Amino acid sequence: MAHKAGFVSIIGKPNVGKSTLMNAIVGEKLSIITPKAQTTRHRILGIVNSEDYQIVFSDTPGIIKPKYELQDSMMSAVSLSLSDADLILFVTDIHEKHDENDVLEKIANSNIPLVVLINKIDTATQELVAEKTAFWQEKLNPLYIFAISALHQYNLEGLLPLILEHLPEHPAYYDKEDLTDRHLRFFASEIIREKIFLNYQKEIPYSTEVIITSFKEEDGLTRISAEIIVERDSQKNILIGKGGSALKKVGTEARKDIEKFIDQKIFLQLFVKVIPDWRSKKNYLKSFGYDS
Numbered sequence: 001m002a003h004k005a006g007f008v009s010i011i012g013k014p015n016v017g018k019s020t021l022m023n024a025i026v027g028e029k030l031s032i033i034t035p036k037a038q039t040t041r042h043r044i045l046g047i048v049n050s051e052d053y054q055i056v057f058s059d060t061p062g063i064i065k066p067k068y069e070l071q072d073s074m075m076s077a078v079s080l081s082l083s084d085a086d087l088i089l090f091v092t093d094i095h096e097k098h099d100e101n102d103v104l105e106k107i108a109n110s111n112i113p114l115v116v117l118i119n120k121i122d123t124a125t126q127e128l129v130a131e132k133t134a135f136w137q138e139k140l141n142p143l144y145i146f147a148i149s150a151l152h153q154y155n156l157e158g159l160l161p162l163i164l165e166h167l168p169e170h171p172a173y174y175d176k177e178d179l180t181d182r183h184l185r186f187f188a189s190e191i192i193r194e195k196i197f198l199n200y201q202k203e204i205p206y207s208t209e210v211i212i213t214s215f216k217e218e219d220g221l222t223r224i225s226a227e228i229i230v231e232r233d234s235q236k237n238i239l240i241g242k243g244g245s246a247l248k249k250v251g252t253e254a255r256k257d258i259e260k261f262i263d264q265k266i267f268l269q270l271f272v273k274v275i276p277d278w279r280s281k282k283n284y285l286k287s288f289g290y291d292s
């Protein structure tokens with residue numbers, strides 16, 4: 001059999017379960033998963049390798065209407081991933097409302113083979129599943145529709161064979177040993193950001209960015225320093241907490257997860273820095289890796 005390789009884009013609104021799905025398929029915790037919307041800002045690649053194929057998954061930021069610069073650059077990540085995909089997996093939450101016709105149009109008009117995944121069916125009745133299946137059939141006329149639960153890994157078995165069927169014959173794009181094209185430091189920053197999302201309320205998670213300023217592997221120990229960027233002094237105070245208690249909790253939780261991920265002891269130092277209005281400033285966004 002000839003070798004197959006290609007790109008699969010996982011697309012959908014925020015919080016529908018894209019990261020959960022990709023992680024279930026890739027089998028490693030590559031994307032961060034939290035119960036809050038829009039936690040995925042970057043285009044993350046997960047790669048599934050075997051002797052005969054290589055599937056490159058991109059997990060795009062949830063589809064949204066751009067409100068400020070940061071969201072603009074998220075939308076261009078979505079467009080980019082539509083442009084180079086061999087197959088689109090459109091993920092929708094079974095309970096989601098479908099008011100974004102512009103986005104659906106973009107997908108329907110892309111001429112790329114389309115599979116609709118109706119997710120979170122563990123939270124719905126059979127009648128609703130049937131109703132939504134008919135709705136998406138009519139709306140997008142996809143090649144296939146699967147009713148799934150990414151979280152409980154239900155009805156995902158058919159997905160891999162279907163993807164392979166639509167992958168072109170092509171040599172591998174990435175080294176077969178690699179699981180992802182991102183460096184460990186990227187995952188370290190994503191894990192820290194996940195802990196911020198889990199530990200703080202309201203606007204704090206959306207006003208922060210994490211930058212790894214140093215990542216040094218020594219014998220048996222990795223030393224990591226990270227800056228947490230916020231927009232205002234008041235946010236800095238909340239992040240740090242009374243006597244540093246809040247930041248300490250984030251640091252401890254992040255350290256444990258990073259240690260599990262890289263399978264090595266780490267020493268983690270966190271600093272909080274205020275950059276007023278960083279989300280609206282293009283040059284900062286660029287230095288954080290959001291290139292538009």
Ligand SMILES: Nc1nc2c(ncn2[C@@H]2O[C@H](COP(=O)(O)OP(=O)(O)OP(=O)(O)O)[C@@H](O)[C@H]2O)c(=O)[nH]1
Nearest residue numbers: 015016017018019020037038039040062149150151
């Ligand atoms: N009940 C149920 N919950 C699910 C399922 N799949 C995902 N979730 C939950 O939905 C929430 C969002 O999941 P994510 O995978 O982060 O969603 P996402 O689409 O990647 O979100 P963004 O990164 O914000 O675009 C998490 O709390 C998941 O545990 C499912 O099949 N059933």
